Amino acid sequence: MEFDAVLIPPRRAHSIAKGFWHDRTINDDLDACVAACPDQTALTAVQAETGAVTRFTYRELSNMADRVAVGLTKLGVGKNDIVACQLPNWWQFTITYLACSRIGAVMNPLMHIFRERELSFMLKHGEAKVLIIPHTFRGFDYEQMVNGLKPTLPDLKHVVVVNGASANNFEALLSGPEWEKESNAKTVLTQHRPGPDDVTQLIYTSGTTGEPKGVMHTANTVMANIIPYAARLHLDANDVVLMASPMAHQTGFMYGLMMPIMLKSSAVLLDVWEPLRAIDLIRNESVTFTMASTPFLTDLAKNVEESGKKVPTLRTFLCAGAPIPGPLVEQARSVLGTKIVSAWGMTENGAVTLIELNDPDERAFTTDGLPLPGVELKVVNDDGVSLPAGEAGKLYVRSCSNFGGYLKRAHLNGTNAEGWFETGDLARLDVQGYVRITGRSKDVIIRGGENIPVVEIESLLYRHPAIAMAAIVAYPDERLGERACAVVVLKPGQSLDLPALVEYLKAQKIALQYIPEKLEIRDAMPSTPSGKIQKFKLREILRDEKR
Numbered sequence: 172m173e174f175d176a177v178l179i180p181p182r183r184a185h186s187i188a189k190g191f192w193h194d195r196t197i198n199d200d201l202d203a204c205v206a207a208c209p210d211q212t213a214l215t216a217v218q219a220e221t222g223a224v225t226r227f228t229y230r231e232l233s234n235m236a237d238r239v240a241v242g243l244t245k246l247g248v249g250k251n252d253i254v255a256c257q258l259p260n261w262w263q264f265t266i267t268y269l270a271c272s273r274i275g276a277v278m279n280p281l282m283h284i285f286r287e288r289e290l291s292f293m294l295k296h297g298e299a300k301v302l303i304i305p306h307t308f309r310g311f312d313y314e315q316m317v318n319g320l321k322p323t324l325p326d327l328k329h330v331v332v333v334n335g336a337s338a339n340n341f342e343a344l345l346s347g348p349e350w351e352k353e354s355n356a357k358t359v360l361t362q363h364r365p366g367p368d369d370v371t372q373l374i375y376t377s378g379t380t381g382e383p384k385g386v387m388h389t390a391n392t393v394m395a396n397i398i399p400y401a402a403r404l405h406l407d408a409n410d411v412v413l414m415a416s417p418m419a420h421q422t423g424f425m426y427g428l429m430m431p432i433m434l435k436s437s438a439v440l441l442d443v444w445e446p447l448r449a450i451d452l453i454r455n456e457s458v459t460f461t462m463a464s465t466p467f468l469t470d471l472a473k474n475v476e477e478s479g480k481k482v483p484t485l486r487t488f489l490c491a492g493a494p495i496p497g498p499l500v501e502q503a504r505s506v507l508g509t510k511i512v513s514a515w516g517m518t519e520n521g522a523v524t525l526i527e528l529n530d531p532d533e534r535a536f537t538t539d540g541l542p543l544p545g546v547e548l549k550v551v552n553d554d555g556v557s558l559p560a561g562e563a564g565k566l567y568v569r570s571c572s573n574f575g576g577y578l579k580r581a582h583l584n585g586t587n588a589e590g591w592f593e594t595g596d597l598a599r600l601d602v603q604g605y606v607r608i609t610g611r612s613k614d615v616i617i618r619g620g621e622n623i624p625v626v627e628i629e630s631l632l633y634r635h636p637a638i639a640m641a642a643i644v645a646y647p648d649e650r651l652g653e654r655a656c657a658v659v660v661l662k663p664g665q666s667l668d669l670p671a672l673v674e675y676l677k678a679q680k681i682a683l684q685y686i687p688e689k690l691e692i693r694d695a696m697p698s699t700p701s702g703k704i705q706k707f708k709l710r711e712i713l714r715d716e717k718r
Contacts, residue, residue: 172251172277172298174370176387176575178586183368186391191545191571193398194367196390197272200433201236204229212437215456216262219443225262234351236269241350241359243270246301246329250275250363253373255299257281257290257419259308259442263333263341264418265428267303272371275363279373280419283308284621287680289383291320293375297385297578298326306335309443367391373578374421376518376622383624385578386518396521396572397430399543404487404512405528406460408435413461415441415449416620421518422491426462446474453482461485464492464620465499466650468511472503485509489525490535491516492620493652497536504532515539515608517594519574524548524606538605545571549591550600563609566598567591616643619651623685631679632657637665640696643687644709657687658709660696667692
């Protein structure tokens with residue numbers, strides 16, 4: 172794969188001079204852990220369905236990463252080849268990334284909710300050479316799905332199945348044989364190690380174009396975010412990080428996979444969010460920190476209160492993905508005894524802003540935080556003129572952790588010559604520099620921290636034989652923050668109900684979480700004189716009707 176990470180070279184000299192880029196990779200940090208604390212627990216992975224618990228010390232983690240790395244080369248994986256990984260929070264996910272980093276391959280994390288429609292585009296666009304999947308997870312047969320897709324993916328040479336029964340299972344090909352003991356293993360493991368400006372991660376994000384965009388990150392860009400993030404949260408080697416958010420999101424990838432290794436601390440992975448199990452893990456593993464979206468915090472506070480099981484070691488819960496309701500912060504502070512930290516970020520940058528630990532609790536529900544070191548924000552009007560504090564406008568970010576660009580789509584990079592990146596969000600800044608996200612100019616709904624690609628779903632609705640006009644808009648939900656509502660105008664003589672709409676969209680092989688959970692049928696859409704649907708009016712109508 173030829174990567175066009177054009178946003179990296181122009182920033183290098185400045186980023187190094189300012190100390191924002193550290194010119195190290197995850198290989199350096201893992202090697203440092205093995206040297207300093209080889210027998211410390213590095214990773215504890217819990218499978219909710221089976222109850223299986225797998226643990227690795229740092230020595231074991233490094234050895235397994237080397238083993239899988241050599242195994243990948245035996246499948247033909249070389250420098251800059253894409254290894255796609257559609258796994259939940261299993262230990263094989265962490266190992267695969269570390270293995271890729273040993274041999275200069277690039278990992279493409281894929282959400283386990285993706286189905287044929289999303290996967291067919293991403294795997295083809297990213298030219299994935301190897302795809303690693305579960306045999307089944309939460310009742311869904313991934314192997315059957317991918318076998319149906321494989322003939323349409325000419326670059327995909329191998330499908331590796333975790334817990335599979337066939338010869339292409341993960342243990343037989345990668346984690347079982349002691350590949351790292353072969354005579355040429357040392358050469359294989361060192362000759363193509365990536366540099367800090369080489370692309371190390373390709374991760375897809377939903378945008379307004381109707382197709383996902385492949386975000387390219389290097390070790391320098393992600394570490395430029397993780398290091399100040401950990402410093403602001405006062406995290407160090409003594410911390411234990413619980414990660415139940417998917418590692419195929421930047422949240423899980425950067426702060427559940429990479430950060431613990433960089434800190435020489437310990438990570439605890441949970442593959443399915445079960446609040447009572449999470450409580451037991453926090454208590455049994457002495458978890459001190461976690462990061463997740465608002466529904467996770469709601470569930471945790473509710474179940475701690477109802478069960479009476481306290482979580483005294485949990486010092487900090489960083490909540491991002493949607494605004495945090497004030498009453499939830501107050502309840503969580505009271506019930507959990509935990510500092511609630513609000514934050515805002517993007518796949519392209521990682522966490523951009525978060526409040527300080529010594530900030531008043533109200534900052535968590537009245538702001539989305541303060542920029543991290545190496546990050547600048549500005550709010551501008553439609554003419555690009557910077558607005559004073561308190562006025563809402565378009566939010567731009569200039570950050571040391573800004574991505575390298577969108578794969579094969581440099582024209583969409585949204586970054587000007589001065590390094591300002593157009594976020595697509597609307598916001599205001601207060602006089603102290605704290606930001607509040609007030610809306611989104613990009614047409615995306617965030618359901619429980621998961622972006623719903625509105626344009627793509629709308630295009631499918633327009634193909635339905637009964638629908639004349641369609642729009643997807645958000646409506647508020649106490650637990651998930653937002654859910655999606657399909658508002659449609661029907662063709663004359665046609666009828667439609669929600670179950671029929673759901674079945675239609677399921678047949679399009681999209682992620683179930685993308686399917687609208689409410690259907691509103693209208694005689695007409697509010698629109699501009701030019702005919703553009705006014706979604707803000709639709710949202711107002713839904714809000715008013717709920718009252």
